[in-house]
Amino acid sequence: MSFIPRSCHQEIIKVDAIVVGLGPAGATAIRLLSEAGLRVVGLDRAVFPRPKICGGGVSSRAITFLPKGWDEIPHTVSTGVHLIFGDHSPVMFDIGYPIAYQFDRCDFDWFLLDRARLAGGEIRQGETIRSLVWREEKFSLQCDSGPTYESRFLIGADGVTSSVLRFLVKSKRDDSDGARPLKNSSLHMYPAAEVEISTQTTQRLSDVLIDLSSVSGGYGWSFSKSGGKKNVGVVGFVKPLKRPLETLRLFLDTFPEREIFQDSRGSSSAWLIPDYSRFDAHGKIPGLFLIGDAGAMVDPFLGEGIYYALMSAARAASDLILHRTSPEKASRSYAQWAHSIFREFSYAHKLASVVYRFPGIYFRLAQRYPQVLSLYGSVMTGKNDYRSFTRIIGKNLFKLPFRKAVLKFRQNRLLS
Structure with a gap:
């Protein structure tokens, strides 16, 4: 070249x-x-x-902007979403079709x-x-x-x-x-941090994993990449992370799939989201x-x-x-x-304000109505936008028992 x-x-x-x-x-x-x-x-x-650690996840709706030959780049395909909150059983929803492609940014x-x-x-x-x-x-x-x-x-x-x-x-x-x-x-940004980790298996153990309990005012995530690698990261939208690399380290120590990690981890990288x-x-x-x-x-x-x-x-x-x-x-x-x-x-900002400020309520909503997770896929494939996502979440939120929802609301507020 x-x-x-x-x-x-x-x-x-x-x-x-x-x-x-x-x-x-x-x-x-x-x-x-x-x-x-x-x-x-x-x-x-x-x-x-x-070399570039951050990013690599390309939603299905972005494929239309790529030139021919993009599918020859090594990548993995994500078809489902796993939502995690503390020690509760994860809520899993498989869309059944690609919602994102994971590339090595290099x-x-x-x-x-x-x-x-x-x-x-x-x-x-x-x-x-x-x-x-x-x-x-x-x-x-x-x-x-x-x-x-x-x-x-x-x-x-x-x-x-x-x-x-x-x-x-x-x-x-x-x-x-x-x-x-x-x-x-x-000058106005949200700090984030991410690391690429080699695993002990080349099989894809999960698709997009979102942990709502490990990062106050934000979330932790992971997705599988080719060659038995995983990208794991953290970001805070409601509460910007003061020490993103330290938050990432703590997240890795409690990560649900940490048993598959090899002893050596890649170098962590922090960056800013506008x-x-x-x-x-x-x-x-x-x-x-x-x-x-x-x-x-x-x-x-x-x-x-x-x-x-x-x-x-x-x-x-x-x-x-x-x-x-x-x-x-x-x-x-x-x-x-x-x-x-x-x-x-x-x-999207309104949705983040609710979900990341009161993650327990949102997780309970996903437990009762797992199809809520399909909204992630509908946005990433371009079938829905954040306006409809927000409207559907608000509509289903009121289906929860009112008294218990209020108690959960107060509990989340005290913890936040």
Whole structure:
């Protein structure tokens, strides 16, 4: 796989679009724009293939955004959900069809980047941004090495701590230049931690496992991967984790399937999940698109990010192609779409506030009505959205005996 070599010349190269970040969102945007005949350059400070622990779970609804050949990447298939709460017997529900695919992020990201290159995208790895400004209706980006790129369109796909957003926040702009005040909304995040563990068996012992009792204000999870590996992690949405790695260690010590772990564990990794509710950077600068984690495209209930990364990349590419002559229209169209996604996230946030604040009540609901777990599958396959999920949970919650439900409510509140 060949890439553009670094250059010592500080020349100015004009392109149709600049993409910063070569993860799933950035690589997808490059591929789609290149397939449409645009000249696109993509940059990242990392060198691929890169090791990456976090993530790897791709919901079934995301498959439509993947290029052909994705099924050749080693992966496992999840068809069911196991819900755990303390010493109670787990509630299990098998959907009967794939709800998620588990990939190694190193292989997954490399595949998407290779497809972007084959489509004609110009790829620069190991590059650090030296300067980035928006002036006279165009972006000018200079790296530590190589030329300066100029374009009317810039796609930020460089994660929750987006350097694109940081540079543009610092950049001085007059109100007369058409840009509205821009804030660094990435300061509001949810910490999470995850580790990849080798097991003593290559058989899939369970599908998606969700533990509601081990993490206050959030949940712990695990899913099986190819090669007898498991990804185990923790996140807090109602109560952000103060020490995510320590919380992960405690979760591993009480993990239901800990007997299958080998003595050696992989290195743990902590990262941040963006808070959509405090993100207001969409549509502020003509020609700017913030996609994936950089655009706070992570749902606040399951923490799913890859689906929204791929979808936001596809939407940004579509708006850019449709409004090539008007960066302002392109950004405004994308911002309207992003805000519609945030409205969907508001229902996911309401659901998280109930489920993770009062997990005992929710678990009891799942015990009585196991089909509630099918809602996870319906969301991950795209058959339902969080609005209908929330409505169904609320409707069934009132079917529980009122007196006992109130006692459970108070008990959960005292424990939280």
